[in-house]
Amino acid sequence: MLIRIRKPSDVASSEITPESHYLDRRTFLGAIAAGAAGVVAEGAGAAGSRADQEDKLTPFEDITTYNNFYEFGTGKDDPSKNAKNFRTRPWTVAVDGHCAKPGKYQLEDFIKPYTLEDRVYRLRCVEAWSMVIPWRGFPLKNLIARAEPTSRAKYVEFTTLVDPSQMPYQRTNILDWPYIEGLRMDEAMHDLTLLVTGLYGKDLPNQNGAPLRLVVPWKYGFKSIKSIVRIRFVEEQPVPTWVVQNPREYGFHSNVNPEVDHPRWTQKQERRIGEFRKRPTLMFNGYADEVAGLYAGMDLKKYY
Ligand SMILES: Nc1nc2c(c(=O)[nH]1)N[C@H]1C(S)=C(S)[C@@H](COP(=O)(O)O)O[C@H]1N2
Numbered sequence: 001m002l003i004r005i006r007k008p009s010d011v012a013s014s015e016i017t018p019e020s021h022y023l024d025r026r027t028f029l030g031a032i033a034a035g036a037a038g039v040v041a042e043g044a045g046a047a048g049s050r051a052d053q054e055d056k057l058t059p060f061e062d063i064t065t066y067n068n069f070y071e072f073g074t075g076k077d078d079p080s081k082n083a084k085n086f087r088t089r090p091w092t093v094a095v096d097g098h099c100a101k102p103g104k105y106q107l108e109d110f111i112k113p114y115t116l117e118d119r120v121y122r123l124r125c126v127e128a129w130s131m132v133i134p135w136r137g138f139p140l141k142n143l144i145a146r147a148e149p150t151s152r153a154k155y156v157e158f159t160t161l162v163d164p165s166q167m168p169y170q171r172t173n174i175l176d177w178p179y180i181e182g183l184r185m186d187e188a189m190h191d192l193t194l195l196v197t198g199l200y201g202k203d204l205p206n207q208n209g210a211p212l213r214l215v216v217p218w219k220y221g222f223k224s225i226k227s228i229v230r231i232r233f234v235e236e237q238p239v240p241t242w243v244v245q246n247p248r249e250y251g252f253h254s255n256v257n258p259e260v261d262h263p264r265w266t267q268k269q270e271r272r273i274g275e276f277r278k279r280p281t282l283m284f285n286g287y288a289d290e291v292a293g294l295y296a297g298m299d300l301k302k303y304y
């Protein structure tokens, strides 16, 4: 396991809740200590674009019982209840589209070439709540390098499993199944963009998108598609599920932006799960130093 040197906008390990979530912290740091060449750099004074309020890890209990995973229901506690018996092995992942090295892999073979890292990211849902989650995964760019996309690949499209026998709400039409998401190639290549296999140093719980999900920390949570079975290099901009559902409310880019309200509510602030007082929402969810350059010259009110 490799613990990466923190960047200014990452959450420092010193910000992990000291007392109230001691067990979570101990479990997580124990997992880190078990790793070989782990180094956690503290970066004194590197406040960067973080909020002045402290970021603490959201407790494991909250991360795994307050979920959005509509394949298993629309209530926050539906996924933890209804995904208990979801089968995540065997699991096949297809990499295809415009690339020189397409393939179809069993999950274990798919993950094998990569070094897993632990990274703490904030997750900001479009519904104006947020969490701080210690993910385990590897940069998507490492997979892209192996797949060798051709010059025709302009976007990456991601697809969730379709299995109505296991995913009860796929027997309804609350969303247009399968759940689909997409990124521009430069967003997909950004170092912050992770393919995630675990959290708190353990394999992903089913309700959090086992066995493989995407995490794009500067975008609203719905871009972070769960239980992925296909990664495809495409020429045309993918049409994400939430854009099909309501194009007035959801756009392709979905960058966290306190200046662009959702048509039905403000995005200027958010409730951190476990807290009462609201926090101001930060541009690009606090990752502006790293990602603002991707959108230089773009009107982010138009391209929301
Ligand atoms: N396949 C799929 N992926 C999904 C969703 C979903 O309903 N289906 N919900 C999204 C939304 S709206 C959010 S906020 C995050 C929530 O991730 P979490 O439950 O691990 O916090 O997952 C995203 N990925």
Ligand SMILES: [Mo]
Pocket (backbone or CB within 6 Å): 068, 124, 125, 126, 127, 220, 221, 222
């Ligand atoms: Mo969300």
